Amino acid sequence: MSSKLIAIVAGVGAGTGAAVARKFAATYPVVLLARNPDSYQSLAEEINASGGKAIGISTDVSDSKSVQLAVDAIKKEFGSDVAAAAAIFNASGGFMRRPFLEVPEDAFTQSLTVSAKGGFLFSQATLPLLLEGVKQKSQYPPSLIFTGATASVKSSAQMSSFSTGKWALRALSQSLAKEFGPEGVHVSHAIIDGVIDIPRTKGWLKDAGPDAKLSADGIANDYWYLHTQPRTNFTWELDLRPAVEKW
């Protein structure tokens, strides 16, 4: 199955990652990366059942060996000359709001490990495939997209464990955008500034009206739009928030 362009999504749960995977699966075979098969199994089945193609690979993005095994599995499935049209990094260390002196070292480093080191390993693993996509003259410029948050640009009190990872990831994305833009790879960073409407947030913001939460499908559309921008008009960063959000 050589010379086929694929999309790779890291961090697929019941929210943004799944919506993004569904969106890109309409055009590309998708590879779903998550630590736990529970996170991708039903999604892969759904995509495969509806005419798309998806494979899930249990991967810890913060572990270089695990990431290398994922690349090996991708090449085994799609051929050693497999190229990527898109790679989306949607993984995140655990959100925590806690007085600084009570933050356990493990919690602090876990955010850095997933967001920063994970972002690094994912980028080193997928950029060669994205550059191969450039070489194979993909219809749209191959895209590497990172999911950011309010905490990517603002570091609130009691939030340092989350924000340090997110600021580091944003720095990574900016450096990569500058280095790989001229190579034809489109690197973007989306600042998700609000609550995303997913099963886990069902009861949140109940009194704020029907549009108080970001739509995960909407984010998927936004990522797809970034992906389709031509080489002349690359966006590195955009923010996304509900109309009613205070900011």
Add this chain to the structure above:
Amino acid sequence: MSSKLIAIVAGVGAGTGAAVARKFAATYPVVLLARNPDSYQSLAEEINASGGKAIGISTDVSDSKSVQLAVDAIKKEFGSDVAAAAAIFNASGGFMRRPFLEVPEDAFTQSLTVSAKGGFLFSQATLPLLLEGVKQKSQYPPSLIFTGATASVKSSAQMSSFSTGKWALRALSQSLAKEFGPEGVHVSHAIIDGVIDIPRTKGWLKDAGPDAKLSADGIANDYWYLHTQPRTNFTWELDLRPAVEKW
């Protein structure tokens, strides 16, 4: 011709403004504002000839009386209950790079007058029409889009006359996004970071390859995309630059 949604574009020359007008004309009647009929006449004819509808109104956006006359003309043409789906502010004071002590007062104030005061008057004139669009439940959230530049976020040596106007316009757009987002109007600011490929820049960046300049049609697509974002996923700001741009 009541309950018709229109799009209003200020600053239509041979470049971005014209491309944006063409793009929005595929869906809405467009109103073209420019000081000089030369700037909009052939464009209006082209749009009208190709099945769209366009009218041009000679307007100095930095003069409140002139802006009021434009609103009167719009209401005369489209009815007093006219609503706007989009208003795009693409006007700009003259770009100037000159040692600060040699910048004439007129040149400095002209940038402020067009960008900041012009942006203010244009917003006060069009926001009531955009709010009317919200009331009339337009398909897409009514959009107020401002064209920014590299100089909107970076104030280089010898560039203060241009950057002061652009920073002020960005401040205006951020304040309006926060105030009118909850009202249903989508306010955005696009940072155009590079040279746009228009007749005036034909000879520029010749050695930098075919994609070294931003596509004006691409910018129009980007503005259209912003316009179609749903209430749950508003972008205030995005940057746009050629893949090969150094930044």
Add this chain to the structure above:
Amino acid sequence: MSSKLIAIVAGVGAGTGAAVARKFAATYPVVLLARNPDSYQSLAEEINASGGKAIGISTDVSDSKSVQLAVDAIKKEFGSDVAAAAAIFNASGGFMRRPFLEVPEDAFTQSLTVSAKGGFLFSQATLPLLLEGVKQKSQYPPSLIFTGATASVKSSAQMSSFSTGKWALRALSQSLAKEFGPEGVHVSHAIIDGVIDIPRTKGWLKDAGPDAKLSADGIANDYWYLHTQPRTNFTWELDLRPAVEKW
């Protein structure tokens, strides 16, 4: 009285400007600029009575003729080869929080006129004197300092008339810092993020404790510190806020 270095302060009322003038008057003769003699008269008397030297000049910083007359008066007083050690722009258009559609054109343009055009005229008038200070090898690098606010970096809803002027002034200061740093003039911008403790704010923040407001004398110290930084260690921007401020 030639080859004497002076300090010039624009915007001296009962608050920051007066404190800054007092501080710099300990070292330099000071020139106090304000539209109304009421704003500088008693301050000038106080400084002169306590062994310093101060003159007040009624000046509208947003009017180029008025600014030119001030420069003429300075040269008449201190000699045509007068040099400046410091020029501090502390003027500001009126603060206003009001729904955007109710902001009068005059109020909007007044902020731009004072902050942006005033900053421009003040800079064009004082930079030649500051450059003369470089030539005369002043002990400390001649300093041009601008007073900013929270609204210089954040444009809140209903605050656009104030923030547009402040963002423009910040852009001016950044451009000047880049152009005139290499010439030996130190250009700085201070973000005053909080309420300043002055007569007008006496009753404010009563329940927030004794240190909830910025000290005007403290700001004066901060400006003096900026002034004394050597050529190797120039600060363009710093923020200043009470320890208890939420941000």
Add this chain to the structure above:
Amino acid sequence: MSSKLIAIVAGVGAGTGAAVARKFAATYPVVLLARNPDSYQSLAEEINASGGKAIGISTDVSDSKSVQLAVDAIKKEFGSDVAAAAAIFNASGGFMRRPFLEVPEDAFTQSLTVSAKGGFLFSQATLPLLLEGVKQKSQYPPSLIFTGATASVKSSAQMSSFSTGKWALRALSQSLAKEFGPEGVHVSHAIIDGVIDIPRTKGWLKDAGPDAKLSADGIANDYWYLHTQPRTNFTWELDLRPAVEKW
């Protein structure tokens, strides 16, 4: 030796850290932390010989056990109720400019480990001592100061390993400033934007004139100034660069 206020400096080599230690040693006993005794031994001797007091402790700031041992050693030396007037984090992971795909995992994580995790561990270790300083009513508000760089606010191509750590550290400092300012601890971040004049950079920028490099003693003065700001006028962030620096 109870109720004595100390200063703690992490990252003392031949440059900024040493200059900062000398400056603060004029007022406080100083604790010098570095991995290698070579980095602090002669400095400690110099300070002790010139009438100050300094102790060096071999510490790996990225290792929680090592940091805990340092705190134990401090308490043994200065008493269990020791309080800190200042804690300065000047450590940094290795600077590296290299094509992203050639950056070894170790190099990438080392920057995160020293800057981000090290900053975290140093802050958790010193904040209790700084809060004790507040309780003991130190003359100046106890200060926690972080050394940043150009790469703290700008992430250039091929620089992601350095910038990710530096952005994370800046996020940490902002969060701590917001949380601990109201507690009376002054948290600051200095953006050092240029080459520092230290033995290692002796041959650099030779043609750029005598003032083309930042003075390490100047930085020490700047940190001391931050330390002396009163509770009403805290600076979180300032930038520092030579007058001639291009930016």
